[in-house]
Amino acid sequence: MNTSNLFRIALRAINKNKMRAFLTMLGIIIGVASVIAMLAIGQGSKQSIETQISEMGSNMIMIMPYDANSPGGVRMGPSDVQTLENKDYEDIKNKAEYVKAVSPNATSSGQFIYENNNYPSTITGVAPAYLEIRQLNIESGYMFTDIDIAQNNKVCVVGKTIVDNLFPNGQNPVGKIIRFNSIPFEIIGVLESKGYNTMGMDQDDVVLAPYTAVQKRILSINYLRGIYCSAETEELTPKAVESITKILAANHHISDPNAYDFEIRSQEELSTMLTSTSDLMTILLACVAGISLIVGGIGIMNIMYVSVTERTKEIGLRMSVGARGGDILWQFLIEAVMISITGGLIGLLLGFFASYCLKVFANWPILIESWSVIISFFVCTAIGIFFGWYPAKKAAKLDPIEAIRYE
DSSP states (O other): OOHHHHHHHHHHHHHHTHHHHHHHHHHHHHHHHHHHHHHHHHHHHHHHHHHHHHHHHTTEEEEEEOOTTOGGGOOOOGGGOOOEEHHHHHHHHHHOTTEEEEEEEEEEEEEEEETTEEEEEEEEEEOTTHHHHHTOOEEEEOOOOHHHHHTTOOEEEEOHHHHHHHOTTOOOOTTOEEEETTEEEEEEEEEOOOOBOTTSOBTTOOEEEEHHHIIIIIIOOSEESEEEEEESSGGGHHHHHHHHHHHHHHHTTOOOGGGOSEEEEEHHHHHHHHHHHHHHHHHHHHHHHHHHHHHHHHHHHHHHHHHHHHTHHHHHHHHHTTOOHHHHHHHHHHHHHHHHHHHHHHHHHHHHHHHHHHHHHSOOOOOOOHHHHHHHHHHHHHHHHHHHHHHHHHHHTOOHHHHHHOO
């Protein structure tokens, strides 16, 4: 019996029991759709994390103070530790290898006030290079300069969230004087909007000022609460970290790495951690969705068993007129695979539609990779073969005489 005849027989059998065939496909349809949607969510989240980290500066390096000798093992917050100094910033800026830009960091939280409007936020003292490190751009006005830093000038650059809350009537904030608690600062620039990142942080809720002004006029301190750097390229980040570590260890006269009074973290570490977490969640989601595929496969096996039982006499007649056991096996196996693949194709379409709905209505990051579609298709085929094989084998082994007599 040739292959085309086997396909026609399988199609005829499926067409004869349309509703039963559809209900059999339903498990496969739901399973494939779930796998496509779950993988799309997982891959979309991973891409979104990578994009956000890239926007923050994929080659960014953060240096924070650390109290290695805190009593009782209780770690103090960075704002309470006085281990990073202006000299550390200057030495990293002038001596560190593979480092493209450096900015100190000194922050203070408080209330920003303009006329009758106020808004709680944080003022961040930085150097002009901070814009390059964090990949920020000025939308209007200009960034403060090294002269402002040298003179401790009370000027600042603000984000869109600050503008919206302090100037709700659409006024141009550039040139206006706002107060941080009771200290006046002149707005000289407004940053381009970056919106919220993947972790839900408002990247526009920012006020940047010369770090010397924040140190001396607000905090009355002579140490730093952090240093931000960017490596020349993302690939050179480890070498840049190594160079920075040597400079700080020499400045602080520390030879034991376990006694370092500073911590260095890179975006590469954060990216690896977040993407590995995202990959794990994607695998878990796909495994949960894949259970539906297994259930669908069991449904195919059950229906094929029923089909073999219902058509026992038909099998006997075919074998009595010359059909071989292999022909009968392929007949039922092709039927099982056709049910599985058809359900898989419908599931793919449903998965695409579900993913699109999640993107449009739930505003979730979605990314459908071609490999997820290919894998789903091959899994459907494998399920049809795996769960259809045993019933088909049973049909092929029927005794023709007993089959004809079967009632």
